[in-house]
Amino acid sequence: MDNAGNCNTTASELKKLILTFGGSAACTWCFPHIINLIAKIIISFFFKQYKKKKPHVKV
Helix, strand or coil: CCCHHHHHHHHHHHHHHCCCCCHHHHCCCCHHHHHHHHHHHHHHHHCCCCCCCCCCCCC
């Protein structure tokens, strides 16, 4: 389950409170989130973090 219902309710309420707000027509529900996920994946290829090996301690 996602929070699209919450977003719809928020858009409806904002339209009532702010006359210049376009309601659901002014919303871009998932697009920014998808772009963010894609950007993180692309960036991760350039900045891979390798796990450091634990130093061996001789006793």
